[in-house]
Amino acid sequence: MRLEKCLNFHDFRRLAKKRLPGPIFNYIDGAADDEVTYRRNTTAFDNCDLVPNILRGVTDVDLSVTVMGQKLAMPVYCSPTALQRLFHHHGERAVAGAAAKFGTMFGVSSLGTISLEEARRISTTPQIYQFYFHKDRDLNREMMTRAKTAGVEVMMLTVDSITGGNRERDKRTGFSIPFKLNFAGITQFAIRPAWAVNYLTHEPFKLPQLDGHVDMGRGTMSISRYFTDMLDPSMSWDDVAQMVEEWDGQFCLKGVMSVEDAKRAVEIGCTGIVLSNHGGRQLDGSRTAFEQLTEVVDAIGDRIDVLMDGGVQRGSHVLKALSLGAKAVGVGRYYLFPLAAAGQAGVERALELMRTELERDMKLMGCTSIDQLSRDNLRFR
Numbered sequence: 601m602r603l604e605k606c607l608n609f610h611d612f613r614r615l616a617k618k619r620l621p622g623p624i625f626n627y628i629d630g631a632a633d634d635e636v637t638y639r640r641n642t643t644a645f646d647n648c649d650l651v652p653n654i655l656r657g658v659t660d661v662d663l664s665v666t667v668m669g670q671k672l673a674m675p676v677y678c679s680p681t682a683l684q685r686l687f688h689h690h691g692e693r694a695v696a697g698a699a700a701k702f703g704t705m706f707g708v709s710s711l712g713t714i715s716l717e718e719a720r721r722i723s724t725t726p727q728i729y730q731f732y733f734h735k736d737r738d739l740n741r742e743m744m745t746r747a748k749t750a751g752v753e754v755m756m757l758t759v760d761s762i763t764g765g766n767r768e769r770d771k772r773t774g775f776s777i778p779f780k781l782n783f784a785g786i787t788q789f790a791i792r793p794a795w796a797v798n799y800l801t802h803e804p805f806k807l808p809q810l811d812g813h814v815d816m817g818r819g820t821m822s823i824s825r826y827f828t829d830m831l832d833p834s835m836s837w838d839d840v841a842q843m844v845e846e847w848d849g850q851f852c853l854k855g856v857m858s859v860e861d862a863k864r865a866v867e868i869g870c871t872g873i874v875l876s877n878h879g880g881r882q883l884d885g886s887r888t889a890f891e892q893l894t895e896v897v898d899a900i901g902d903r904i905d906v907l908m909d910g911g912v913q914r915g916s917h918v919l920k921a922l923s924l925g926a927k928a929v930g931v932g933r934y935y936l937f938p939l940a941a942a943g944q945a946g947v948e949r950a951l952e953l954m955r956t957e958l959e960r961d962m963k964l965m966g967c968t969s970i971d972q973l974s975r976d977n978l979r980f981r
């Protein structure tokens with residue numbers, strides 16, 4: 601299959617699977633334990649139906665939204681994800697470039713493979729910096745200062761990864777950074793020579809956010825060891841309140857699920873929260889963000905911006921979340937498979953398809969601006 605023939609998430613996923621060595625494909629595609637939450641993230645959207653209105657004059661549709669003070673041309677943003685250089689040799693540069701073209705936010709990860717400063721230079725649109733709270737407080741302080749100096753608009757602290765999720769696919773393939781593969785893994789690389797040549801002939805793999813703080817030159821580190829060894833499981837509301845104060849700007853928590861925590865986020869001065877279960881990669885059996893939206897929006901939606909991510913594969917999924925009160929919706933694998941399949945051209949095609957679906961579905965719903973979507977447009981079965 602070629603890029604021009606890709607019409608949806610599943611097509612991109614198939615193409616990515618063909619291009620990537622097995623361990624890398626499975627790192628993206630996999631999730632925790634039995635991957636129940638991962639699957640439910642998408643099927644949860646099928647538990648309700650859109651109820652359209654007609655004859656409202658829908659010639660021009662405005663997809664723009666304002667989230668945490670940032671104006672976005674569409675209500676979908678590229679959620680921060682780790683290690684993009686492994687998926688395509690252009691990595692984060694491709695995603696940041698594509699997001700900028702579509703007027704939306706791009707999140708650079710603490711585990712990003714380009715520096716947050718470089719990402720900031722590429723993005724002409726608002727930028728998120730995704731923060732993991734490390735045991736090394738100097739590293740935390742340095743990251744905040746770097747992000748501030750670079751002009752990052754939104755600080756996003758991930759709070760659902762206090763320890764590593766049980767990713768059994770990665771255990772089986774021996775996935776680690778940089779690679780230390782078991783025999784099955786090496787065979788998988790050998791049968792993807794095009795990927796291997798690109799990987800080896802472009803600049804070396806780096807984690808610039810962690811430079812000087814983690815030495816991976818001599819050894820390898822599994823993703824789960826990064827979470828367990830480097831992140832601070834004692835992180836508390838007091839630590840985060842202090843961060844919010846120090847950041848003194850747009851600050852959101854990614855991975856909030858309960859109403860109680862959402863209220864707490866408001867109290868400590870956050871300007872947004874992202875309902876998320878990390879794409880099913882952390883706590884398997886966790887509820888889906890989509891299912892939690894209603895109660896969280898009812899509790900605090902008038903005080904801070906509620907965003908969500910997880911399982912989004914279609915424009916109609918986004919419209920359902922917006923109808924329940926989400927201010928914007930994040931995507932992960934939706935752009936990662938296209939990145940792996942075809943670099944920036946792939947991500948652009950995926951975002952183009954998303955924008956086209958959103959515009960078409962808005963017209964079919966009888967809406968010309970996002971604020972016209974409401975719960976009247978949705979019925980649960």
Ligand SMILES: Cc1cc2nc3c(=O)[nH]c(=O)nc-3n(C[C@H](O)[C@H](O)[C@H](O)COP(=O)(O)O)c2cc1C
Binds near residue numbers: 641730876878930936
């Ligand atoms: C390969 C991969 C790497 C990820 N890395 C990070 C990360 O470094 N930081 C983070 O907060 N979330 C990370 N996430 C979670 C995403 O930001 C997002 O919450 C999730 O992918 C949404 O689910 P979806 O993939 O079904 O859209 C990652 C997700 C994937 C698939």
